[in-house]
């Protein structure tokens with residue numbers, strides 16, 4: 001089973017995933033008309049800034065066991081078998097924010113959503129684009145990510161790739177293998193620049 | 206293997222489900238006083254408020270007991286426990302156990318006053334209680350008196366205000382929810398409630414209730430008399446442990462459990478509002494009588510009962526509350542005086558009415574009170590609950606959103 005894997009060291013903070021996510025969850029499925037929809041489609045992936053202002057694509061990890069699922073008061077959160085996806089039933093959700101308190105990644109937001117009754121505020125988070133997947137597609141954030149910070153693959157494949165890369169980097173032959181080609185340099189640059197500033201501004205998103 | 210679970214609340218339910226996953230063949234007997242499907246107790250306050258219908262209270266399908274092959278014994282309380290013979294008494298019958306879970310939850314702390322037998326005086330703990338309150342509303346109740354400003358008293362007052370009743374609340378501290386929030390946030394909550402018409406009186410008790418069949422007035426300890434046609438008692442809860450032989454099992458406020466949620470008696474476990482375990486933030490024994498604790502403890506107790514040894518080291522007081530236009534999330538130590546060696550940082554932004562108090566002990570975050578912009582509060586909660594040393598600049602945590610990698 002394929003899952004979205006996040007590689008924060010590759011994220012350049014372009015936020016295209018946020019746009020793609022919002023569009024994917026819109027009625028129109030196209031950017032321009034989506035902008036005029038009500039409620040306004042919003043992203044379920046949130047690009048935040050790390051310690052050195054490097055990008056960090058933050059999304060639901062679909063944890064197993066999922067702390068939000070256990071904490072949900074009305075029992076609105078369930079795991080959809082065979083998809084490694086934790087879902088919120090918007091009809092059952094009572095907007096109590098118990099899941100916000102339970103989520104160690106801070107990826108749940110509360111607002112109106114097309115999927116819910118009009119005017120009802122509900123908890124909203126990543127649904128792994130199950131609707132797109134059913135039609136043979138892949139999650140919108142991954143499809144749009146050009147830097148390789150988001151990939152859609154089986155965890156076995158992801159682990160193997162990472163293990164191979166680490167193995168190569170420690171082997172005598174490899175000098176200093178760049179685990180995230182190009183981006184590491186960019187991040188190092190950002191880091192150096194920011195270390196010059198005495199107080200990096202905390203981010204708001 | 207014969208498992209007996211006392212209580213069909215969230216702790217008991219999670220335990221039963223965990224046991225069933227690990228032991229498909231064991232016999233599970235679940236004894237519960239309330240003859241209902243498992244339901245969401247905190248949501249009775251939303252039923253009172255009118256935002257959730259009674260029909261939405263159940264949290265498991267009608268087939269729950271069958272699905273999990275649970276034999277329910279509902280409608281009566283366990284009255285005795287013999288830890289030597291390994292059996293409990295219920296409704297004149299003796300039920301033997303190999304493994305016992307006490308997930309009996311808590312009962313409302315009773316108060317002393319005259320006239321408590323009058324109608325329309327209610328505790329607020331069960332589905333039956335909230336039905337009684339709804340009946341009082343249907344009967345035309347207009348003026349409510351709420352005793353206590355803890356979680357339940359506060360929710361009763363808020364619910365009745367949402368229903369349009371005039372509400373007076375008697376509290377002991379200067380602000381409601383004094384166990385849950387710090388004084389500043391408590392002030393914000395108090396201001397919001399009073400702006401919406403709540404009448405709050407501090408350090409006054411109700412001594413006598415008067416009326417013919419139903420309550421019509423209360424005499425208060427300051428000598429005044431208050432008209433009221435509905436009284437809600439919310440003076441906290443006490444673990445429901447009447448049947449527990451205290452000379453055989455260690456009981457403090459709750460049943461004292463070890464890391465594996467086992468009591469001092471062999472094969473007897475406890476979870477939820479009835480249990481007292483080590484609190485992560487306070488680093489001392491504590492009864493954290495809240496839903497997410499009961500759920501998590503029940504699950505871990507069930508796993509241990511079914512034979513896998515799993516420690517539970519995450520007990521932490523916490524709560525999230527939305528009232529009118531305020532969102533409040535708190536966890537751990539909210540009163541920095543409560544433990545020694547604390548350091549506190551706060552930030553308040555009057556424009557957005559965002560407030561944060563963070564309490565540190567050495568390099569650990571041990572408590573938080575957040576008002577508004579609470580969406581990412583779970584990250585802070587995780588820092589507290591996992592006792593993660595905070596390495597970066599602490600002030601960063603005062604921003605409403607931030608990256609976990611920036612701090613730990």
Ligand SMILES: Cc1cc2nc3c(=O)[nH]c(=O)nc-3n(C[C@H](O)[C@H](O)[C@H](O)COP(=O)(O)OP(=O)(O)OC[C@H]3O[C@@H](n4cnc5c(N)ncnc54)[C@H](O)[C@@H]3O)c2cc1C
Pocket residue numbers: 211212213214215216217236237238239246247248249250281282283284308309310311329330331356357360445448476477478479494495496497499523524525
């Ligand atoms: C109005 C209200 C609002 C709340 N709001 C919140 C909130 O916002 N957030 C939060 O985290 N928590 C909240 N709580 C607390 C939360 O409901 C409890 O922490 C939780 O329900 C505890 O679950 P439990 O399974 O341990 O016990 P319980 O839910 O109390 O279940 C125990 C069951 O065992 C039964 N029982 C007791 N003794 C016996 C016996 N001797 N024999 C057989 N059966 C017995 C009881 O009748 C009960 O059905 C609220 C509680 C109330 C009343």
